[in-house]
Amino acid sequence: MVIMISHTFCISDKMGDKIGEIVKKIIFCPFVQYPPLPLVPDLSDPAKFNGSGSPAFDLTNTTHLFITSPKDSTGSSRIGAWYFLPEKSSGRVEPLLETDTLILYLHGNSYNRSQSHRVGLYKHLIRQGFYVLAIDYRGFGDSSPVNLSEKTVVEDARAALGWISDKLGDKAKIIVWGHSLGSAICAHTVAEFDLETGGSSTVSGVILESPFNTMAQEILSFGLARMLSYLTDIPQLLEKSDLLFESEKWLPAIKCPVLILHAEDDIIVPFELGLKLEAEAREAGKNNIRFISFPKEERRGHNNIYLSDNLASAVKSFTELDCTSKK
Template structure:
C-alpha cells in the first residue's frame, strides 16, 4: 500500500506540473494585454464597435471588433490581427495607417485581450477568434474588390492558420512573422534544445504553408528585437509562390511599418490592387 500511495503522489505531482506548465505557456506565449485607450473616433475616423459571439464548443464568449468602413463599398478590405501583449488600442496607429490607404478595416481583440471579459487565451482560442472574425468581416464587406488579412507578429501565425482553412482570402500580409515559437526560443538559446517537444502552444506554420494559395507579402525589419530577421527570411523561403518580401534595414518589431512609411504603404496598396508594386 505504501508503494501504491507513492505512485499516486508522484502521478498527482506530475499532473500538477503539467497543468502549471500548460497555464504558464498560455500566459507567457500569448501574453494577454488589457490595455485600453483611444479609439478611431478620437482621430476623427468613423468606426463601429461589435462583439462577435464564439460557439460554446470553442469556449464561448465574445470577440471585440472595430469596423472602419471605406468610402466605397467596393474598396478592398483587410482584417487586422495583432500580436501578443497588444490590443486594438496599442496598435491603433497601424490600424489607422491601413485605413488611410483607402482600405476598409476590421481589427479585433482576441478573447482575453483589451477591455473584454477575463479569459486565458490559447493557441486554439485565438485561431477560433480569427475565423469567427473572418466570417463577420466577409459579411460586412460583401462587395469589396479584395479581402486581405494582415497579421503582425503572433498575429501573423494566426493569419496563416486562417488563410490555410478559410475561403475567400485574396492576400496575406505577414509583418514580423516566424514559423514557430520553438524557432524563436532556439534563436535565443541553442538549436539543439527540444523546444518543439516542450512547447504545446507552438503556433507552427510549417504544415500550413502549402495550403495558402493566396499571394503573400512578408514584411520584416533588420532591427527587429523580438523576431530576428533570419526567421522572417526562413518563413519567406519556405512559403510557396506567389509571394514577395519587403525587408528593410533598421526599424524594430512593433513599428516596422514606420521604417519607411511610403514604401510600406506602396507595397500594401499593391497587395490590395491599388498599385502595381506587387
C-alpha cells in the same frame, strides 16, 4: 514576445501542465496592458485612442462592435472589434463593392487593439482608402475571457471572417494582415479556411508582418531559452499546450498571394526567422510570395514598420497587382 521556460529532468504530468500554463501566459501576455486597470478596458470610444494626426477616429468613420465566436465551456463568445471606414465611404456599415479592399488586422501578443503602433497602422491604412476590421481575441481587451490557445485565437479570426461575409458581403478584396504572433494566427486561419473550401475561400491576400516560422524556433532565439532547452523538449511542451504556431506548415497551404514584411533590426522576432519562413514556403512549392525587408538603418524594429515611407507603395502594389482576382 520575451519567453523563458524552466524544467527539471523528470516532471510529472501535473507539473508539466503547470509549466504549460505558465508558458501560455508568457506567449500570449494578455495581462500586459496600459493602463493596467481596469482589467477589462473601455474601448467603446475609439476616439480616446486616436492620438495626434489624422484621420481622427469618431462615430462618422468608426464602429465599435462585438462579434460572436464559438462558445467554450465557460460560455465565452464575445470578440471586441473596431471597424474603420475610409473617407471615400458612405459612412455606413453596408455591403462592400468589388472596388473595395478590406483588411482584417490580427495583432500580436499583449495589450489590445488600442496599442499605439496598432492605431498608427490603422490610420495609415485608412488614409490609403482601405476598410479595416481590428479585433481583440477572446482573453484580450473587451473580449470575453477564455483559456487562450492556438485553437481559440484561430477560432476568433475565423469568426471575424464570418462577420465580414455576413455583414459586408463577398465582393470586396479581403486581405488578412497578421503581426508577430498574429502572423502565425493569420497563416493558420487562412490555410485552414482554404483547405476546408478547396482553395476557394473569401481571402484574396495575406500580409505577414514580423513573422516567425515556428513558435519553437522563436523561443529558441532567446539566449536563456537555448540554455534551458536541454532540460525539456520544447516542441513537445508546445504541442501538449496547443501552442505550436507552425507557420512553416500552414503557409504552403495558402492559395492566395502572400506578402512578408520584416525589419532587419527586429530583436523580438529575428529577421532570419522571416527569411527562413519564406524559404521553407518556396521549397514546399509556394511561389506567389514576396518578401520586403526594411533596412536596419531605418530603425523600424518590431513594431514600427508602419512608419516606413516605403510601406504605402508596397501594400498598394501587393493589393492592386498581386491580389488581382478572387479565387
